[in-house]
Amino acid sequence: MVKIAIFASGSGTNFDNIMKKIASGALKHIEVTGLYTDKPDASCVALAREHQVEVYAYEPKHYASKKAFEAAICQQLKQDQVEWIVLAGFMRLIGETLLQAYENRILNIHPSLLPKYKGKHAVEQALNSGETMTGTTVHFVDAGMDTGKVIAQRQCPIYPDDCVSELEQRIKTLEYELYPEVIQKIIQ
Structure with a gap:
């Protein structure tokens, strides 16, 4: 089993999808050690509890610096022997501390x-x-905003009469297929 931690800040739909893929056997040899969030009131927390996944809430305002914030997270990740980090709607740039600890594994x-x-x-x-x-892109995380090496992409059309919510849903449908496939391929 490869131990992963999932980081999320919002609704948690990609987290939920990954957990369902693990439960169904579509995503094999993956153990989610915890959901890490910077928003303790986010919907992803309730989903983690439904899936009986430990929740680790770290609010940046409680730390003197980004380095201290990430060092606290790293300590828990190390304790849980986490090998990979999977971001699923985590709305915060990953800093040097986590990038060094998990180089090419985020x-x-x-x-x-x-x-x-x-x-x-x-x-x-x-x-x-x-x-x-x-469409949607799965990529490795680096120090930039969405600048890491692209692993895989899927496309969908934009229709002339689309609204944001319709297009978001079309993209989410792609994400729910693509992300578990990439996780399985890259992490195994």
């Missing part, structure tokens, strides 16, 4: 075809761009 999924539309409002940017295609 994955992220982003709702655009990187290198286009980095950051928080990628779906809106794609929708307002006039383009007819967008």
